[in-house]
Amino acid sequence: MNPLERLTKNFERFPGIGPRQSRRFVQFLLAQQGAYRAALADDIKRLGANTFQCKKCFRWFAKSQQGSTLKGPNGKVEPCCPICCDSHRDQGLLCVVEKDADLDNVERSGFKGLYFVLGGTIPLAAEDPEAHVRAREFVKRVEEDASQKILKEVILGLSATTLGDHTRGFLQEKILPIAQALNFKITSLGRGLSTGSELEYADPDTIASALSSRH
Ligand SMILES: [Zn+2]
Structure with a gap:
């Protein structure tokens, strides 16, 4: 495989990118100055x-944006993102989203609580659903926040798609006993998000409306 083919194959692995778009990316790069390509390669590196x-x-963030540090379970100091470290945000509201792009979009809608990024959705016929998303980490986070009496509400902020619905049902079942024992609400996004719409592509006003009509 020559470098052109290799690069094309690499772009094809990107989410939502097919062979035709992948070839267009490569053509675009070929048309740019060498300095642009070098800077891009450097950023990736x-x-x-x-x-x-x-x-x-579990969101990704640039080192330069680091909010502060947290003490991990083994006493190790770990970086914490500017959202999680911001004490002015509502610590009692936890919105679980599928991916970083969804978090960015909910953030644009003006949400002032905290987040948890699942890292995907659960396939319909998954034998081990927890292997596909950070479900165990999510349950642990909910247990910790709820037992410290911080948590008031978990918002299941998943897309209005089949996989989003399926994942929402799975998570709800997992945390329902904790919610009953430790007294917090579980809600889902309300009207505004039409069936089939992905959070990543919804506009901030739609998300704000779906958040305010959550149930
Ligand atoms: Zn964070």
Whole structure:
């Protein structure tokens, strides 16, 4: 495989990108100046070193945005993202979303609570549903916040798609006993998000309306 084919194959692995778009990306890069390509390659190379995954919400963020640090379970100090470290946000509201892009979009709608990023959705016929998303980490986070009496409400902020609905049902079942024992609400996004719509592509006003009519 030559470098052109290799790059095309690599772009094809990106979410939502097919062979035709992948070839267009490569053509675009070929038409750019060498300095642009070098800077892009450099950004990709440094992505790991300059990026952290928040230990609380699991979103990715740039080192330069680091809010503060958290003490991990083994006493190790770990970076915490600016959202999780912001004490002015409503610590009692926890919105669980599928991916980082969804979090960014909910954030644009003006939501002032905290988040948890699941890292995907659960396939319909999954044998081990918990292997596909951070369901165990989510339950642990909910248990911790609820037992410290911080948690008032968990918002299941999943897309209005088949997989989003399926994942929402699974998570709800998992945390319902904790909600009953430790007294917090479980809600889902309300009207505004039409059936089939993904959170990532919904506009901020629609999300704000879905959040305010959550039930
Ligand atoms: Zn965070």
